[in-house]
Amino acid sequence: MKIRVISVFRDKFTGKYYTPGEVIEVSEESRVMDMESRRLAERVEVKTPEVKAPEEKKEVKISLFEKEFDKKVLVDALKSIGVQASGNMKEETLLGKVAEFDEESTAKLKEALGIE
Structure with missing residues:
Protein backbone atom coordinates (compact mmCIF):
# COMPACT_ATOMS: atom_id res chain seq x y z
CA MET A 1 0.00 0.00 0.00
CA LYS A 2 1.07 3.58 -0.49
CA ILE A 3 2.00 5.82 2.38
CA ARG A 4 3.00 9.49 2.51
CA VAL A 5 5.94 10.47 4.71
CA ILE A 6 4.99 13.16 7.26
CA SER A 7 8.22 13.24 9.30
CA VAL A 8 11.87 12.64 8.31
CA PHE A 9 12.99 9.11 9.10
CA ARG A 10 15.57 6.51 8.08
CA ASP A 11 14.30 3.14 6.88
CA LYS A 12 15.63 0.51 9.29
CA PHE A 13 15.84 -2.09 6.50
CA THR A 14 17.42 -0.12 3.65
CA GLY A 15 19.05 2.77 5.52
CA LYS A 16 17.44 5.24 3.11
CA TYR A 17 16.22 8.59 4.43
CA TYR A 18 12.72 9.74 3.58
CA THR A 19 11.49 13.32 3.70
CA PRO A 20 7.96 14.70 4.22
CA GLY A 21 5.76 14.57 1.13
CA GLU A 22 7.38 11.49 -0.40
CA VAL A 23 5.01 8.66 -1.27
CA ILE A 24 6.41 5.17 -0.85
CA GLU A 25 5.11 1.64 -1.27
CA VAL A 26 5.06 -0.64 1.78
CA SER A 27 3.78 -4.19 1.47
CA GLU A 28 3.47 -5.18 5.15
CA GLU A 29 0.44 -3.95 7.09
CA SER A 30 2.30 -4.22 10.42
CA ARG A 31 5.03 -1.92 9.14
CA VAL A 32 2.49 0.65 7.98
CA MET A 33 0.75 0.55 11.36
CA ASP A 34 4.12 1.02 13.12
CA MET A 35 4.95 4.10 11.00
CA GLU A 36 1.48 5.54 11.59
CA SER A 37 1.70 5.01 15.36
CA ARG A 38 5.05 6.84 15.45
CA ARG A 39 3.63 9.64 13.22
CA LEU A 40 6.25 9.01 10.53
CA ALA A 41 3.80 8.36 7.70
CA GLU A 42 0.12 8.17 6.81
CA ARG A 43 -1.83 6.01 4.40
CA VAL A 44 -2.59 7.48 1.00
CA GLU A 45 -6.05 6.82 -0.33
CA VAL A 46 -5.77 5.40 -3.78
CA LYS A 47 -8.56 6.93 -5.77
CA THR A 48 -9.74 4.71 -8.54
CA PRO A 49 -10.96 6.60 -11.55
CA GLU A 50 -14.72 6.72 -11.82
CA VAL A 51 -15.88 4.58 -14.69
CA LYS A 52 -18.93 5.92 -16.43
CA ALA A 53 -21.27 3.63 -18.26
CA PRO A 54 -21.34 4.32 -21.97
CA GLU A 55 -24.21 6.56 -22.88
CA GLU A 56 -26.92 4.82 -24.78
CA LYS A 57 -27.48 6.28 -28.17
CA LYS A 58 -31.02 7.48 -28.48
CA GLU A 59 -32.57 6.20 -31.68
CA VAL A 60 -33.55 9.16 -33.85
Whole structure:
Protein backbone atom coordinates (compact mmCIF):
# COMPACT_ATOMS: atom_id res chain seq x y z
CA MET A 1 0.00 0.00 0.00
CA LYS A 2 1.07 3.58 -0.49
CA ILE A 3 2.00 5.82 2.38
CA ARG A 4 3.00 9.49 2.51
CA VAL A 5 5.94 10.47 4.71
CA ILE A 6 4.99 13.16 7.26
CA SER A 7 8.22 13.24 9.30
CA VAL A 8 11.87 12.64 8.31
CA PHE A 9 12.99 9.11 9.10
CA ARG A 10 15.57 6.51 8.08
CA ASP A 11 14.30 3.14 6.88
CA LYS A 12 15.63 0.51 9.29
CA PHE A 13 15.84 -2.09 6.50
CA THR A 14 17.42 -0.12 3.65
CA GLY A 15 19.05 2.77 5.52
CA LYS A 16 17.44 5.24 3.11
CA TYR A 17 16.22 8.59 4.43
CA TYR A 18 12.72 9.74 3.58
CA THR A 19 11.49 13.32 3.70
CA PRO A 20 7.96 14.70 4.22
CA GLY A 21 5.76 14.57 1.13
CA GLU A 22 7.38 11.49 -0.40
CA VAL A 23 5.01 8.66 -1.27
CA ILE A 24 6.41 5.17 -0.85
CA GLU A 25 5.11 1.64 -1.27
CA VAL A 26 5.06 -0.64 1.78
CA SER A 27 3.78 -4.19 1.47
CA GLU A 28 3.47 -5.18 5.15
CA GLU A 29 0.44 -3.95 7.09
CA SER A 30 2.30 -4.22 10.42
CA ARG A 31 5.03 -1.92 9.14
CA VAL A 32 2.49 0.65 7.98
CA MET A 33 0.75 0.55 11.36
CA ASP A 34 4.12 1.02 13.12
CA MET A 35 4.95 4.10 11.00
CA GLU A 36 1.48 5.54 11.59
CA SER A 37 1.70 5.01 15.36
CA ARG A 38 5.05 6.84 15.45
CA ARG A 39 3.63 9.64 13.22
CA LEU A 40 6.25 9.01 10.53
CA ALA A 41 3.80 8.36 7.70
CA GLU A 42 0.12 8.17 6.81
CA ARG A 43 -1.83 6.01 4.40
CA VAL A 44 -2.59 7.48 1.00
CA GLU A 45 -6.05 6.82 -0.33
CA VAL A 46 -5.77 5.40 -3.78
CA LYS A 47 -8.56 6.93 -5.77
CA THR A 48 -9.74 4.71 -8.54
CA PRO A 49 -10.96 6.60 -11.55
CA GLU A 50 -14.72 6.72 -11.82
CA VAL A 51 -15.88 4.58 -14.69
CA LYS A 52 -18.93 5.92 -16.43
CA ALA A 53 -21.27 3.63 -18.26
CA PRO A 54 -21.34 4.32 -21.97
CA GLU A 55 -24.21 6.56 -22.88
CA GLU A 56 -26.92 4.82 -24.78
CA LYS A 57 -27.48 6.28 -28.17
CA LYS A 58 -31.02 7.48 -28.48
CA GLU A 59 -32.57 6.20 -31.68
CA VAL A 60 -33.55 9.16 -33.85
CA LYS A 61 -37.06 9.09 -35.29
CA ILE A 62 -37.86 10.78 -38.58
CA SER A 63 -41.40 11.64 -39.64
CA LEU A 64 -42.05 10.84 -43.27
CA PHE A 65 -45.25 10.01 -45.16
CA GLU A 66 -47.27 10.59 -41.96
CA LYS A 67 -45.34 7.84 -40.14
CA GLU A 68 -42.24 7.72 -37.95
CA PHE A 69 -39.17 5.72 -38.90
CA ASP A 70 -35.88 5.07 -37.18
CA LYS A 71 -33.14 7.02 -38.92
CA LYS A 72 -31.28 3.77 -39.67
CA VAL A 73 -34.37 2.28 -41.35
CA LEU A 74 -34.71 5.36 -43.58
CA VAL A 75 -30.99 5.33 -44.47
CA ASP A 76 -31.17 1.63 -45.36
CA ALA A 77 -34.29 2.20 -47.49
CA LEU A 78 -32.62 5.07 -49.35
CA LYS A 79 -29.54 2.95 -50.01
CA SER A 80 -31.72 0.09 -51.28
CA ILE A 81 -33.16 2.33 -54.01
CA GLY A 82 -29.73 3.65 -55.03
CA VAL A 83 -29.64 6.96 -53.16
CA GLN A 84 -26.42 7.93 -51.43
CA ALA A 85 -27.12 8.11 -47.69
CA SER A 86 -25.31 7.40 -44.44
CA GLY A 87 -26.12 7.22 -40.75
CA ASN A 88 -24.05 10.29 -39.94
CA MET A 89 -26.14 12.56 -42.17
CA LYS A 90 -28.40 15.03 -40.41
CA GLU A 91 -32.12 14.36 -40.46
CA GLU A 92 -32.69 17.55 -42.44
CA THR A 93 -30.29 16.36 -45.15
CA LEU A 94 -32.07 13.02 -45.46
CA LEU A 95 -35.47 14.71 -45.66
CA GLY A 96 -34.09 17.14 -48.26
CA LYS A 97 -33.05 14.20 -50.44
CA VAL A 98 -36.53 12.71 -50.17
CA ALA A 99 -38.12 16.09 -50.99
CA GLU A 100 -36.22 16.15 -54.31
CA PHE A 101 -37.68 12.80 -55.43
CA ASP A 102 -39.98 12.52 -58.41
CA GLU A 103 -43.11 10.32 -58.23
CA GLU A 104 -41.27 7.18 -59.35
CA SER A 105 -38.51 7.56 -56.72
CA THR A 106 -41.07 8.36 -54.03
CA ALA A 107 -43.01 5.19 -54.92
CA LYS A 108 -39.78 3.13 -54.70
CA LEU A 109 -38.97 4.61 -51.29
CA LYS A 110 -42.48 3.92 -49.99
CA GLU A 111 -42.17 0.33 -51.19
CA ALA A 112 -38.75 -0.03 -49.50
CA LEU A 113 -40.25 1.32 -46.26
CA GLY A 114 -43.25 -1.02 -46.51
CA ILE A 115 -45.84 1.68 -47.13
CA GLU A 116 -48.82 0.99 -49.49
